[in-house]
Amino acid sequence: MSQQGDRPATTDDWWGRLYDESARDTGPAEAPDDTIDDRFDSAADTLGAEGAADATTRAGYGQAVDAIGVDDEDDAGDEEDDVDVDVAAAAGSGPVSRPLAWWEARGAYPVIQAPAPALASPPTIVDTPPAVPPPPPPRPQAPTPAPSPVAPAPLTPRPRAPWEPPPAAFDPSDARPLPGAVDPAPPRVTTPAPAPAPDPRTAAPEAPTPPAPEPAPAAPLTYVGDGPPTYDAEPTALPATEAEALGQLVADTVLDGARYGTYTLRAASMRGDSARYRGEPRRDALLTARFGAGPSALVLVAVATGARATEGAHLSAADACRWIGGAVGRSHSRLGEDIRAGRRGDLKSGLHRLTDRTYGKLRARAAELGREPEDYTASLRCLLLSADPDCRTRVFFGVGGGGLFRLRDGAWQDLEPLLPEPADIRGEPVLGFGSARSEASAEQTPEGDRLTMDLEITKPPGPVVEDPVPPPPEPFRFRASVARPGDTLLLTSVGLAEPLRGEPALGDELAARWASAEPPGLAEYLSDVRLRVKGYADDRTAVGVWEA
Known part of the structure; x- marks a missing residue:
């Protein structure tokens, strides 16, 4: 050009x-x-x-x-x-x-701007139509491919060439879109489409629902009965002592155990609630000892309780356990043979003699201390257990109060030997004191000869008795029984025997805890025997024997 x-x-x-x-x-x-x-x-x-x-x-x-x-x-x-x-x-x-x-042509060519990046989730758009007259119907156009979802771009005039006449006022209705451009759609309200249901064939497996938390286990019982005991459950005061008498101190609680043959042994002794509160020593004494070795060994468990409200009651109980233990130890070979052979008569007589010797020493000790025999004494209860697995004979003997129980098939049995009533003790009347021949004997001889004269021989007067006659000593107790598999034998002092007999709930709770064939551990056993009952605050000593 x-x-x-x-x-x-x-x-x-x-x-x-x-x-x-x-x-x-x-x-x-x-x-x-x-x-x-x-x-x-x-x-x-x-x-x-x-x-x-x-x-x-x-x-x-x-x-x-x-x-x-x-x-x-x-x-x-x-x-x-x-x-x-x-x-x-x-x-x-x-x-x-x-x-x-x-x-x-009037107007200007539209300029298409770059589309904005698509949002992750389209928001709800509510457009309000502008207050302008409706546009004229669109001009017929050749069919175009389906537009892509691009937001409509604003229409802006392009620069005018020098030879072009100036356009009239811009009218959006005169703008002709370029090929591929999108006509502005009328305003509409859009809402997000509901999410389609997941396909079970392609959906990821759901995470397993965590199991519901198990309820917290209930706190173990610490007492049975209508209400809690009066005293605290834990020790409060220690007993008083002197520097020269440290050997006489006893611990608040003693715990021991063993396993021989077919049985498991558990033993515990503890101060009562009242003694812990007042700072008194434990009056119960516990001795566990084994004599010999192997199947011929003999196990002795002794439980003694000193007299109530007496000075040095814990010392008399300890002496009783120590002396009976020495006597059994010196004769353990003969006693073991009698137990394995089942000689109950020999066992009863022999153990009776050993028990009498022990109480004889207690009376001698009371005389040395210048005290009355009844002030320095103790109740004594013992168990003899053979270590031979083939021997299931369990021997009990002793003097004084306490308890002997057996748990069999979930029920308690009281094995305490019964004492005869005084009225049941009958014998030959003493001559001159209530016999049918007392009147005739004064006049005739046993051969029938009558006396013809009275020589008036004087007799010395009898001793004057001013003090009441002391009660007879408690009788000796003995029992030998054969254990069965699953039995539980329980030997107790008075402090546990009385609540077991007076509060059935205590026996039921112990039976439920010991229903398993497996014996409890030492700590668990101690927790069981210290289960408290309102109104019973004495020392407690318990020896349990679980048969396999």
Whole structure:
């Protein structure tokens, strides 16, 4: 294209001239003047016949330009905008008009902006329609492929070329979308679609529901009966002592155990609640000893309780356990043979003699201390157990109060040997004291001869007895029994025997705890035998034997 605006014959000829290497460069324009008509003609020739205008139209357009007095210089800025506006006005108001080229259409080409990144989850959009008149029906267009879900871009005018007439006021209805652009959709209210049901074939397996927490185990019972005991459950005060008598101190609690043959042994002795509160020593004494070795060994368990409300009661109980233990130890070989052979008569007589010797020593000890025999004494209860697995004979003997129980098939049995009532003790009446022959014996001899004279031989008067006759000593107790598998033998002092007989709930609770064939451990056994009962606060000593 030359600056003079020479029109080529045809478009193809112009294309060849433009890219013909043999053609010379046009160089600067030779014409001294470069008018708007020349520029218009050059642009029209370049873009084709569609944009060509006839001479009349160009003449009218040139007259309008000459009428407003615009020179040919290419002014910039506001002056050029003003000229274009005036030219458009003159062209629109003149009597001669020409068809507008396709680039002269009113409006502007829409500019499509880059779509914003899609959100993870589309929010609910509630649009309010603008208060504008409804747009005219859309122009018929060729079918286009389905638009992609891109948000409509705002329409903005593009820069205008120098040869284009100024557009009228921008009207969105005149904008023609480019191919592939999306027409603005009417405002609508959108709501998120419900989530589809998961496919059980492809859905991930659900995590297993954690099991419900198990209820916390109930706190173990510490007492039975209608209410809690009066005293505290734990020791409060220690017994008083002197520097020279430290060997006479006894511990608050003693615990021991063993296993021989077919049985398991558990033994515990503890201060009562009242003694713990007042700071008194434990009156119960416990001795566990084994004599010999192997199957011929003999196990002795001795439980003694000192007299209540007497000084040094714990010392007399300890002496009784120590002396009976020495006597059994010296005769353990013979005693073991009698137990394995089942000689109950020999056992009863022999153990009776050993018990009498022990109480004889206690009376001698009371005399040494200058005390009465009844003040320095103790009740004594013992068990003899053979270590031979083939021997299930269990021997009990002793003197004084306490308890001997057996738990068999979930029920308690009281094995305490019964003492005969005084009225049941009968014998031959003493001559002269209530016999049927007392009156006749004064007058005749046993052969029937009557006395004929009274020699009046005087007899010395008997001793005057002013103090009441002391009660007879408690009888000796003995029992030998054969244990069965699953039995539990329980030997107790008075402090546990009385609540077992007086409070059935205590026996039921111990039976439930010891229902298992496995014997309890030492700590568990101690917790069981210290189960308290209101109204019973004496020392407790218990020896349990669990048969396998």
